[in-house]
Amino acid sequence: xxxxxxxxxxxxxxAIDGWLFYDFRLTDPLAYRILGIPTDLVTTRxxxxxxxxxxxxxxxxxxxxxxxxxxxxxxRRAYRSEDEMRQALRAMLAGRRRIxxxxxxxxxxxxxxxxxxxxxxxxxSMGVEVVSSADLVQRFEAVLTEGQLESHHRAAAKLRTIVDxxxxxxxxxxxxxxxxxxxxxxxxVLSRINEQGLVTAEPPIVAINAHSANPHYTVSREANxxxxxxxxxxxxxxxxxxxAEAIYADFxxxxxxxxxxxxxxxxxxxxxAAARDAAVxxxxxxxxxxxxxxxxxxxxxxxxxxxxxxxxxQFVHRTGHSIGREVHGVGANLDSLETSDHRLLIDRTCFSVxxxxxxEGRFGVRSEIDMTIEGARAWVSGExxxxxxxxxxxxxxS
Numbered sequence: 001x002x003x004x005x006x007x008x009x010x011x012x013x014x015a016i017d018g019w020l021f022y023d024f025r026l027t028d029p030l031a032y033r034i035l036g037i038p039t040d041l042v043t044t045r046x047x048x049x050x051x052x053x054x055x056x057x058x059x060x061x062x063x064x065x066x067x068x069x070x071x072x073x074x075x076r077r078a079y080r081s082e083d084e085m086r087q088a089l090r091a092m093l094a095g096r097r098r099i100x101x102x103x104x105x106x107x108x109x110x111x112x113x114x115x116x117x118x119x120x121x122x123x124x125s126m127g128v129e130v131v132s133s134a135d136l137v138q139r140f141e142a143v144l145t146e147g148q149l150e151s152h153h154r155a156a157a158k159l160r161t162i163v164d165x166x167x168x169x170x171x172x173x174x175x176x177x178x179x180x181x182x183x184x185x186x187x188x189v190l191s192r193i194n195e196q197g198l199v200t201a202e203p204p205i206v207a208i209n210a211h212s213a214n215p216h217y218t219v220s221r222e223a224n225x226x227x228x229x230x231x232x233x234x235x236x237x238x239x240x241x242x243x244a245e246a247i248y249a250d251f252x253x254x255x256x257x258x259x260x261x262x263x264x265x266x267x268x269x270x271x272x273a274a275a276r277d278a279a280v281x282x283x284x285x286x287x288x289x290x291x292x293x294x295x296x297x298x299x300x301x302x303x304x305x306x307x308x309x310x311x312x313x314q315f316v317h318r319t320g321h322s323i324g325r326e327v328h329g330v331g332a333n334l335d336s337l338e339t340s341d342h343r344l345l346i347d348r349t350c351f352s353v354x355x356x357x358x359x360e361g362r363f364g365v366r367s368e369i370d371m372t373i374e375g376a377r378a379w380v381s382g383e384x385x386x387x388x389x390x391x392x393x394x395x396x397x398s
Contacts, residue, residue: 003036003140004057004074010139011053017096018052019133020123028102028114030330034140037071046085049074050092050099060088090126099123100133108339111322111330112137134343142322142331143348148247149372152323152350155240156249156370156381158196163253165192166235170227171392174257180227182206182219193239201327204237205252212254213364215317215356229393231257232265232363238327248327250352251382252368255390268311268357268365269389275305275355276367279319279334280380283345283371287378295320295332295341295351302355303336311357320352323370347373350381365389 007019021031024046032039035049045062047069059069062085063078077092079085093099101123102114112134120130144152169188173180186206193200207217208227212234227233238250256265279302286293299319306315318338322331332343334351345351354368370381 003034004051007034007051007136007140008053010136011051011100014100014135016053016098016100016131016136018050018093019100019136020093021049021051022101022115022119023047024116027116030102030112030114030137030141034137035072037069041068043068048089048092050096052096058092060085060092086122089122093123093126093128096128098129098131100136101130102133102137103130104132104134109134109341109343110339111333138322138331138343138346138349142324142329142350143346144247144324144350144372145245145348148245149348149350149374151241151243151245152247152249152370152372153381155198155247156251158198159237159239159249159251160382162189162192162196162237162239163235163251166237167233167253167255167390167392170233170255170257174228175393182208182211182223182225182227183221184224185227186219189235189237193237196239197241198239199242200237200239202238204235207234207236207364208232209363210361213358213360213362215358215364215366227257229257232389233257233392234364234366236366236368240325240327245325247325247350248323249370249381250323250327250368251370252354252366253386253390254365254367255392257392259391259393261389261391265363265365265389268359268363269367271306271309271311272355272357272365272367273387275302275315275319276353276369276385278302278305279353279355280369280371280378283373284378287345287373288376290376292344294344295334296336298345298353299334299336299341302334302353306355306357314357314359315355316358317356319355323350323352345373347375349373 048060051057057074059076063080066078104113107113189204208231233255236252240246240248279298282301302319318335320334322329335341350372356366358364
């Protein structure tokens with residue numbers, strides 16, 4: 001079945017009359033990926049593609065770039081003036097009542113909010129109801145092939161090995177009085193990622209003590225912050241195989257440079273791990289029963305644990321994000337805080353589960369695992385998951 005036929009079937013399932021794709025100067029990369037349109041050609045004018053639930057698809061392009069959509073096997077009409085564009089668009093939409101676009105009411109799901117408000121207003125002025133394409137985007141962008149799922153699991157296994165190797169390297173350096181710092185350990189992680197045949201779009205987070213209380217901390221080469229005995233370490237790393245269609249793995253682990261983890265660090269970690277596992281249990285239980293579970297429900301399951309422990313204000317981000325060809329994908333996020341992600345966690349998708357508690361100026365704890373839904377089971381990638389802060393200088397690690 002062709003991609004156009006798959007889209008038409010999805011539209012019929014959703015009782016939507018058509019999906020209107022629109023772009024101006026590469027503002028909607030989703031449209032290019034879903035339709036398979038190359039992005040390496042000149043794109044300076046507006047274009048539209050309508051895929052209807054029933055009937056033949058059609059396209060509207062500028063006469064300046066009349067061949068921009070030649071890669072699509074659809075009928076095309078070229079416009080010269082704004083008036084011609086409006087008339088042609090009105091004819092294209094004639095008889096359609098509900099049209100999906102890359103639009104999200106009140107920007108609730110910004111990942112799919114790619115069409116500007118003025119263009120949405122223009123389409124609405126033609127007597128058409130514009131609905132969000134969020135669920136359609138997930139179906140065509142976040143659902144993974146068998147090969148992609150396998151690539152994720154391979155990356156996850158390698159990434160877990162890198163976590164262990166990195167902690168061992170920190171311990172070795174500290175024990176022997178060798179230089180250890182955030183940028184030096186970051187370089188070690190990058191080297192191991194390369195040795196494992198993986199790639200990453202951005203360097204990992206290596207954050208100690210108060211730096212770990214910043215969820216998106218950036219390692220400073222200038223500060224060259226040293227790592228030594230008594231330091232708390234947060235390691236957040238993500239990588240994938242080099243193939244463009246390969247899927248990322250993304251983990252966060254924590255450790256203490258000593259032989260015994262301080263009670264407060266252990267207590268905060270236990271709360272975070274309980275929140276993580278609450279979300280995992282909800283997803284696994286619902287999937288096993290064939291019941292629906294949304295991203296916001298999974299977030300709420302984790303958030304309740306942290307709120308009941310008295311740290312609601314210290315959990316400053318969503319519980320998890322979609323994972324795909326980019327580390328932050330466009331599928332459902334585990335989110336009832338930053339947005340209310342109503343989208344369902346569906347079969348053959350991948351996402352992170354990563355609650356955290358951040359004590360500003362002191363330290364922060366995050367525990368991140370990945371999950372995939374495959375058939376009637378929801379899997380945790382890279383098991384075993386972390387159950388306690390790793391004591392890097394404990395005798396049994398010597």
